[in-house]
Amino acid sequence: MEEKKPIIELKNIVKTYDDKIILKNINLSINQGEFITLLGPSGSGKTTILRLIAGFEWATRGEILFKGLDIKDLPPHMRDVSTIFQDYALFPHLSVENNIKYGLRLKRIPLPKSSIKPNVFAKQKSLQKKWAKQALEATKKLDKIQIEYESDLKNKKISKKKRNKLQNWLDDLDFKYASWEVWPSLMNEKFEKRYLTRKITNAEMNKIVQEVIELVNLKGHEKKSIDMLSGGQKQRVALARSLVIEPSVLLLDEPLSALDAKIREQMQIFLSSIQKKLGITFIFVTHDREEALRLSNRIAIVREGVIEQYGTSKEIYDYPKNKWVANFIGDANILEGEIIDQEEEIILLLGKKMKYWTKYKFNNNELVDVLIRPEDIVIKKSSGLIKGQVETITYEGSYYLITIKTKNKTFLAESSSEYEIGEKVYISWTVTAMHLMEKEK
Numbered sequence: 001m002e003e004k005k006p007i008i009e010l011k012n013i014v015k016t017y018d019d020k021i022i023l024k025n026i027n028l029s030i031n032q033g034e035f036i037t038l039l040g041p042s043g044s045g046k047t048t049i050l051r052l053i054a055g056f057e058w059a060t061r062g063e064i065l066f067k068g069l070d071i072k073d074l075p076p077h078m079r080d081v082s083t084i085f086q087d088y089a090l091f092p093h094l095s096v097e098n099n100i101k102y103g104l105r106l107k108r109i110p111l112p113k114s115s116i117k118p119n120v121f122a123k124q125k126s127l128q129k130k131w132a133k134q135a136l137e138a139t140k141k142l143d144k145i146q147i148e149y150e151s152d153l154k155n156k157k158i159s160k161k162k163r164n165k166l167q168n169w170l171d172d173l174d175f176k177y178a179s180w181e182v183w184p185s186l187m188n189e190k191f192e193k194r195y196l197t198r199k200i201t202n203a204e205m206n207k208i209v210q211e212v213i214e215l216v217n218l219k220g221h222e223k224k225s226i227d228m229l230s231g232g233q234k235q236r237v238a239l240a241r242s243l244v245i246e247p248s249v250l251l252l253d254e255p256l257s258a259l260d261a262k263i264r265e266q267m268q269i270f271l272s273s274i275q276k277k278l279g280i281t282f283i284f285v286t287h288d289r290e291e292a293l294r295l296s297n298r299i300a301i302v303r304e305g306v307i308e309q310y311g312t313s314k315e316i317y318d319y320p321k322n323k324w325v326a327n328f329i330g331d332a333n334i335l336e337g338e339i340i341d342q343e344e345e346i347i348l349l350l351g352k353k354m355k356y357w358t359k360y361k362f363n364n365n366e367l368v369d370v371l372i373r374p375e376d377i378v379i380k381k382s383s384g385l386i387k388g389q390v391e392t393i394t395y396e397g398s399y400y401l402i403t404i405k406t407k408n409k410t411f412l413a414e415s416s417s418e419y420e421i422g423e424k425v426y427i428s429w430t431v432t433a434m435h436l437m438e439k440e441k
């Protein structure tokens with residue numbers, strides 16, 4: 001198997017706005033070429049995470065690594081990352097073509113090596129050394145001052161004012177280090193822009209725009225203004241505008257939420273195929289659980305500024321970490337159980353002793369939440385584990401969603417057979433249908 005390398009890593013990221021903590025301690029590692037979804041309720045911090053990665057927002061604490069390098073202090077345009085916003089942010093009065101060209105406005109083309117005088121490369125090399133040295137010296141100086149200030153702070157005699165000043169300086173130390181870390185590459189970019197690249201010509205621009213228009217199936221619509229397009233077409237223009245700069249990472253903030261169901265599904269398939277074709281890493285935000293399950297290699301469940309769980313669609317759906325995730329990712333029956341004998345794997349559930357199986361460790365007498373998905377509930381007319389009565393039935397297109405009232409609890413079940421409201425039935429499930437979860441503390 002090919003080795004998976006992280007392209008983006010968030011380490012202990014904290015974000016506050018006016019003393020309000022928005023992101024608490026985010027750790028997230030995203031591999032090259034992955035399709036990652038951030039899924040969570042409104043206000044949980046999904047957009048904020050994207051904005052930090054894109055560079056539109058500063059982290060209060062923590063590190064953001066791009067291929068191992070701290071990019072926290074790099075401006076957005078140097079991050080090799082492109083963003084599609086929820087409202088597309090297209091220019092309504094401009095044509096499709098010109099909207100896409102806008103994405104290329106900053107693009108520069110490398111000059112052919114043969115046209116550059118050798119002394120320019122020599123100069124670049126010597127400057128690179130100089131910048132690296134400067135950064136190293138500045139970092140060493142920071143090390144020294146840090147030690148000095150920390151020891152000063154231990155001195156009880158220093159004034160409160162001085163103490164605050166030293167403390168503030170130390171609090172900002174992360175930033176100081178990070179800005180020196182990226183300084184050589186910032187300077188190098190400036191140099192390359194000035195001496196090693198040139199502006200893109202109109203002809204070149206047109207060629208790239210044509211290619212990307214074909215890629216997103218908008219041929220024939222080039223001259224139309226944005227106002228004249230359907231939602232799905234606008235979405236594809238936004239996608240094209242982000243793709244022209246050939247980013248390594250594409251950030252997509254609820255790009256499909258404005259589309260109606262049918263077009264939305266088509267766009268899901270389209271996005272997924274483009275992602276595979278180009279091998280770009282996608283970080284996708286949605287609060288639609290089915291969309292997340294369908295599209296993602298891995299899903300990060302975001303809850304109140306925390307990554308509650310990070311795993312494949314299957315892991316999150318079948319083995320949610322707790323009751324909250326279980327309910328958030330799909331329909332769920334959740335029962336409270338008590339472990340009676342963890343050696344023999346026996347649980348007390350709805351007053352009955354039952355066998356369970358789990359790969360996790362629980363203690364005797366521990367209370368747990370037990371998940372059983374509706375599709376794992378078996379309904380029978382004659383016999384089963386628990387007696388109940390059909391309460392409601394809704395037809396979901398290919399199956400019926402049925403609620404069954406039992407003595408202790410109302411269950412949700414899926415079935416392809418028809419039942420009648422009020423009908424007496426039995427429900428059962430197998431040992432492997434039960435997933436045991438720790439109680440939330």
Ligand SMILES: Nc1ncnc2c1ncn2[C@@H]1O[C@H](COP(=O)(O)OP(=O)(O)OP(=O)(O)O)[C@@H](O)[C@H]1O
Nearest residue numbers: 017018022040041042043044045046047048049287
């Ligand atoms: N510039 C800002 N100043 C102050 N608070 C902010 C700012 N931006 C976001 N917030 C707050 O941060 C929290 C997280 O917001 P964010 O936009 O990241 O949530 P979200 O998960 O994207 O929600 P939604 O699904 O509604 O888009 C919210 O409580 C929001 O009010």
Ligand SMILES: [Mg+2]
Nearest residue numbers: 046047048253
């Ligand atoms: Mg948002």
